[in-house]
Amino acid sequence: MLNNTSMLITGGTGSFGQAFTRTVLERYPHIKRLVIYSRDELKQFEMEQIFSPQEHPSLRYFIGDVRDRDRLRRALHGIDIVIHAAALKQVPAAEYNPFECIKTNILGAQNLVEACFDNDVKHVVALSTDKAAAPVNLYGASKLCSDKLFTAANNIRGRQNIRFSVVRYGNVMGSRGSVIPFFLEKRKTGILPITDPGMTRFNITLQEGVDMVLWTLENAQGGEIFVPKIPSYRVIDVAQAIGPDCEHSIVGIRPGEKIHEEMITSSDSYHTVDLGRYFAILPMTSTYTREQYCENHDAQPVEAGFAYNSGTNDDFLDVEQIRALIRMHIDPNLPDMIP
Known part of the structure; x- marks a missing residue:
């Protein structure tokens, strides 16, 4: 899929x-060029x-900021596919x-949208967040705006062969600044320090996020916001899994936080379909209808009023499952539970 691109x-x-x-270097050894675009030269040096x-002769490191349109245009020259992961994401x-x-x-x-049009990019996948659904903080609101910009970009592509899609998922296990590290x-x-004993979050591993983006590159029609079916966890259970002998200090939620996160609101349900492994929120203005999309992608419309919330999720990780995932993906030396 990515070889020779x-x-x-x-x-x-x-x-x-x-x-x-x-993952790309392992699975697609014949990729023509893979450009790492970021603004921090120290992180590029470390990477x-x-x-x-x-x-890896296909690799390029390109210092630049998404705020700089001219630099983006230069970096995107000859690029076929863009994965947009740049964001300011710390809520406080x-x-x-x-x-x-x-x-x-x-x-x-x-x-980025404009620079992609200017350079005849073929496919763009932007990363979003559960905080973009019914946002209560600026980070979530900014990502909701970003989602709308990318999905609506499909409306102005004219005859250009380009698709814009979004993937929206929950907390990435082990990512910098997240609760587990x-x-x-x-x-x-x-x-x-526990923000609230009742707080829940969706959970996805880094590799699951990577695989979802690769799946989107292969299957997206353009305009969708894809949402994975993933488990939730209780923050108090994460604390128990990591520090069973630690004292828990209740400190209250931080500015802009929710007790539970949503990825699909009930208002989204009228535009949402079930693809099996994933849901897809379809654009409100598009050249295709939900019925046409379901027919072409073997999907089913969700029920009216359906919502996907970390607090009411059918799938919850228990303490032992959380510990196993931490050992597998983050800290293999996590001590055993105290009997």
């Missing part, structure tokens, strides 16, 4: 970008120690620095 990853030095790069252009930081979040997450998205570090103090 050229691809660019914005935010390519992040957790997702590195996992995606590893080069893992993925060297000498060992976005609340404190709102326009910085807007410039990267919204204006940067529009810059935070608890693993705090375990050393003997105290784990």
